[in-house]
Amino acid sequence: MGPNGEQVGIVRIEDALRLAEEADLDLVEVAPQARPPVAKLMDFGKFKYESAQKARESRRNQQLTVIKEQKLRPKIDQHDYETKKGHVSRFLAQGNKVKVTIMFRGREQSRPELGFRLLEKLAEDVSDLGFIESKPKQDGRNMIMVLAPHKNPKAKSKATKEAEGAES
Template structure:
């Protein structure tokens, strides 16, 4: 806890009830050098405008820190809190959030517009497996030569695939032409749980 003459500087962001923000530049305790402040109690209650000497005395008597949460206000808004406890709890929450964070892996499947049924079923199986695992799938139709004059073949094939895997995923990005390719992105339904990943990546297609 704080005692007069002892300074502490926090480094954890904090949004107070007053809309303030705590950072490494936030003034705490003896570092607050203004004549008066608008004081907020530890439970968010409004104490009112008080002299800085009185605010520091209340912080010391309560065994708490005086933390400036809205320096741009006139007068600045300060809050009584256990800043050490706040930093610890914020760090715990940040670690828990990172641990639970789930970022989607983007898989890719490439098809030809005139793919035979056996290859199509194989590719569809890969797409279904990826969606079931909670991954997005970028489906690419590759046109060659005269096939480029028949974009409807690609549209029909992508629509057919989307319809047949509809129980596992939905069309997040509709089919669109991209040079010689046509691309559609499928995403898993929200009730499909993905495995936690460190970052979003795009993986090559499986043959």
């Protein structure tokens, strides 16, 4: 490509370098994967600056996902469960993913269905704030499930207001 963006066509490298030197510009390879590779006559400093600006802009538009973790036991008391559920609700309301881990000890490992039921109950209790991103799966002594917040934030639901009320 020429200095003004016009198509020059397929040119030998030696001819392209000579054209660049005559125009007092650099020969910059824009698309090295293309066949044949695409090069452009331009100021290399300007090219570096523009590519840095594009990279900065793409980083600015990127959303950082935070994964919070909540650990439970299979034989959790009702009040403790409500407290942990409140934490999960608050994390989801803030837009974070939540990794819920159930830790099994001793003989509890022979009853993984207790942990599975607990995770299903928790997912159902916070279903208005988030959904199951990865199903519960056994990982050694632990059972893990990941909950993600819903994409479109609707009008503040009852659970969101409760979670914010618990913070105050």
